[in-house]
Amino acid sequence: MIARAGRRRPFQSRLRRVVLAAIALVLLPYLLIFVYGVPFVRPISTLMLADLAALRGYDRQWADFEDISPNLVRAVMMSEDGQFCAHGGVDWGEMRLVVQQTIKGDATRGASTISMQTAKNLFLWNGRSFLRKVLELPLAIAADFVWPKRRMMEIYLNVAEWGPGIYGVEAAAKHHFGVSASQLSRQQAALLAVALPNPIERVAGKPGRGMRRLAGLVDRRARSSGDYIKCLYD
Structure with a gap:
């Protein structure tokens, strides 16, 4: 005993x-x-850590928000999260629609906000997973509460993947177009925005016809963004 x-x-x-x-x-x-949230801190993503662990290395050159072309900021926001300035980390309207579509058995579209994608990139992992989504939502809300919108967008654009081992807009702009992030044209910005959902198959510097068509649509939305980006530009 x-x-x-x-x-x-x-x-x-x-x-x-x-x-x-x-x-x-x-x-x-x-x-x-x-x-x-401290301005001089430059976070890295879990994918970058994975590349380091696998001894692959990566290319990421930090760009402050002020040094990123507004063309890219507008294009990414209108492509990925048009309500970025309005929500508190989660777009509950879009989330509710996705749940309803799932219950009906319909094909669903993504409801991830830029805040959710940033939380995933920094702290979690890729791939569809109910557990990841459960962890992602409160992290996105917390980050959106603590960080100003500009800081959120700055971090997102500096940890987003734009190709194998290519992270952040500065490295992406130089790799795909041979220019700095501040010099991106509207067309280049739209192509980078369109590439974000699948940066391995969608190569911004070598777009196919379908990708160019999507980029044209994103560019038109970006040009009419107006009040949608008021939280980023005074």
Whole structure:
């Protein structure tokens, strides 16, 4: 009896350590949200960490928000998250529509906001997963509450993937078009925005006919963005 109780204690101790480690892992991103809110901090994504762990390396050159062409900011926002300035991290209207479509068995479109994508890129992993979505939503809300919209957009554009080992708009602009992020034209910006959902197959610097057509649509939306981007430009 005493021996059995003695065996239980080490097991309980290990279980307690595992539980505490899991709790710390869940809470760490919320601490990092405050750290990443400091303007001179330059966060890296989980994909960048994976590239480092695999000894592949990556190309990322940080660009401050002021050094990023407004053409790209408008194009990305109108392509990825037109209500970016209006929501608090999650577009609940779009989320509700996706849930309704899922219940009906209809094909669904993505409801990820820029805040959600930023949270995923910084703290989580790629791929469709209910667990990831459950973790992503509160992280997006917390980040949107702590960070100004400009900081959110700045981080997103500096951790987004635009090709194998190509992260951030500065590296993407130079890799695909041979210019800096501040010099991107409307057409180049639209192509980069269209590439974001699938940067491996959609190569901004070598667009096909379908990609050019989508870029033209994004460019038209960006030109008429108006009040949609009021939280980013005074």
